[in-house]
Amino acid sequence: MANLQLNQVQGNLEKLTLNRMSEILPDYLKTAADRNLPHLEFIEGLAEEEIAFKTEKTIKYKLKRAKFPQVKTLDTFDFSFQTSISKKKILELANLSFIDRKENVIFLGPPGVGKTHLAISLGVKACENKYPVIFYTANDLIQQLTSSLADRTLDKELKRLLYCPLIIVDEIGYLPIDNLGASLFFQFITSRYEKGAIILSSNKSFSNWGQIFADGILASAILDRLLHHANVINIKGESYRLKDRKKELLNQEKE
Numbered sequence: 001m002a003n004l005q006l007n008q009v010q011g012n013l014e015k016l017t018l019n020r021m022s023e024i025l026p027d028y029l030k031t032a033a034d035r036n037l038p039h040l041e042f043i044e045g046l047a048e049e050e051i052a053f054k055t056e057k058t059i060k061y062k063l064k065r066a067k068f069p070q071v072k073t074l075d076t077f078d079f080s081f082q083t084s085i086s087k088k089k090i091l092e093l094a095n096l097s098f099i100d101r102k103e104n105v106i107f108l109g110p111p112g113v114g115k116t117h118l119a120i121s122l123g124v125k126a127c128e129n130k131y132p133v134i135f136y137t138a139n140d141l142i143q144q145l146t147s148s149l150a151d152r153t154l155d156k157e158l159k160r161l162l163y164c165p166l167i168i169v170d171e172i173g174y175l176p177i178d179n180l181g182a183s184l185f186f187q188f189i190t191s192r193y194e195k196g197a198i199i200l201s202s203n204k205s206f207s208n209w210g211q212i213f214a215d216g217i218l219a220s221a222i223l224d225r226l227l228h229h230a231n232v233i234n235i236k237g238e239s240y241r242l243k244d245r246k247k248e249l250l251n252q253e254k255e
């Protein structure tokens with residue numbers, strides 16, 4: 001009889017999509033009896049388990065949808081190696097209010113200094129706080145926009161991207177962008193202007209953006225919108241990728 005009742009309660013919890021509560025209910029009932037848990041504490045514990053389970057599921061889903069090339073976090077970033085970065089500024093950005101203010105974050109600097117690591121870390125933090133995020137390389141984004149132009153779905157695509165409160169565009173400047181690509185990127189930036197946050201990384205200083213887009217006028221129109229509400233992090237320093245390699249080579253020289 002008790003079993004039948006338990007099954008019924010579990011069935012009801014599942015109808016309410018409280019699956020985790022249903023799953024742990026049998027063990028939880030035993031623990032509660034052993035410890036003589038008051039009713040309120042019993043239901044409190046069960047509900048907390050369900051919330052923790054659902055939160056983890058949501059975060060996993062957001063991380064998967066974001067399509068980060070790797071998962072990086074701020075706690076693995078060695079700020080003492082890259083002294084040109086203000087840790088305080090990065091931690092301030094990690095409170096994510098820039099997303100609600102629809103501001104941009106731009107990481108500039110030579111290869112290997114941690115631009116992608118920091119961009120992903122902020123993106124992961126946003127996922128953990130349940131914001132939808134998408135990670136693109138500049139090249140992938142432009143390719144995607146080019147295909148939607150060919151399919152006559154560009155407007156729809158730009159609208160779809162606007163539903164995402166944070167878009168990361170990594171590696172602007174590594175590959176040259178042709179006129180069509182530049183025009184599509186301009187439309188992307190214009191559509192998000194004051195409507196959605198962007199994190200962008202580039203190895204080229206703003207004065208050299210004319211070279212990336214092969215059109216100085218378009219480059220300055222892009223920068224004009226991008227920089228109006230932007231947090232620019234200029235990283236000057238050595239490549240983290242080369243730090244161990246350099247030590248190795250120096251040691252070899254000494255031998």
Ligand SMILES: Nc1ncnc2c1ncn2[C@@H]1O[C@H](COP(=O)(O)OP(=O)(O)O)[C@@H](O)[C@H]1O
Binds near residue numbers: 079082109114
């Ligand atoms: N200050 C740092 N602390 C820890 N790891 C770092 C740091 N800077 C870079 N890295 C690591 O070095 C590699 C290159 O960094 P990355 O962010 O890809 O550089 P960038 O995008 O500027 O070229 C990555 O594996 C990254 O996690």
Ligand SMILES: [Mg+2]
Binds near residue numbers: 115116201
């Ligand atoms: Mg990078």
